[in-house]
Amino acid sequence: MSSHCHPEYFIEIGYVISAETLSLSTSQINEHPEISGSSIRALYNRKSNSILFADLLYGKTTSLGGRLQSHGYETVPSHIHKYPFKDEKYFYGGYCVQKYGSRCAEHFIDVIQIKLPRTLRIGNKEK
Template identity: 65%
Template sequence: MPHGGHLFPDYIPDRKQTFPSVVKSNDINTQEIGRELAELITEKFKGRKPYIIINHLGRSKLDVNRPLKEGAESDGSNFPSDTQIAWSDYHTFLNNAVEEIEERFGRGLLIDIHGHGHPENYIELGYVLSSEVLTLPNDIINSDPKISDGSSIRSLYNRKQTTLSFAELLRGKTASLGGRLQSYGYETIPSHVHEYPLVNEKYFHGGYSVQKYGSRHGEQVIDAIQAELPRLLRLGNKEIRDQFVKDFAESLSWFVKEYYWEGGQGSKRLTMDMPERN
């Protein structure tokens, strides 16, 4: 959770508009949702806990989902600033978790939780594939290896390509994370219902962390998905948010059991029933 920090110390100056892409507003309630998700997922995996990495500084002070120079502005001195140290600490924790999972399991999944204010209120799942790529028909997406190779779930596809097409993993009704969330009634892009953003619809395809740590690079085996949550699910009434967190935890647990859990790789495959509620 990179953008849900609650600390705004006066001794750390606010970020300037040095870079055109500077955004200082927090993704409200993403830290809270992430913590609740971790608790529910731990229950579903009988005490096995996911790694949790949180940036506690508010986004007006630090953005860890940007390169160091952009996210942690310095005063130009030769000594690292507080924000540069915090940026480095965050990514050290993240890199250590990635390396440990690679060593212990040989595969894994990073979920980078964000919030957006786009009027369509879609859940936007980012695989580092642009809106233009998502508009391509499935046969082209499946036949062009550059598309799957450039995605942040390349490793997953390479493991499953004999049984599933890339388009199915990306937006299939029963095979994708988007399809799972859509089956609960949450409008999700990409999914079998919303395969791609329409003209003039905004869509976040995956930022710095998903691009850096996802399996699109070299021999990396950790996949990454950026989960952009709309205001409706983050700031709406508590009943809606609580139900969403439960459904999101179930969807993520299903996805992990289906594609990463040891029982999901062979005859002892673990599955969870598809939801019926719309």
């Protein structure tokens, strides 16, 4: 977990899913080939009989972003902010997430990148 200085002040959750893919419709995301390259591939493989991939990304109660958003933290992706605004910077998952997440066939551990707005990371009395 680390901080960012993007002007939107969202918590950014990276699953190695690009902003472009996140902006697709729910049905397109569920069928998109980038699913197999996601850092939560193993989780989806375990739960695919009971949940859609898009629900893991931004479901209100089924995603990390949805849960954080429900507690008052502006988060992308979530059920409120499914994808970053156009031309907005977004950390979708850096080297460690890409290298060691379950997107690689030999890895079974899911990895998620979390980037906090700097104000949240260094201390914010309201949050």
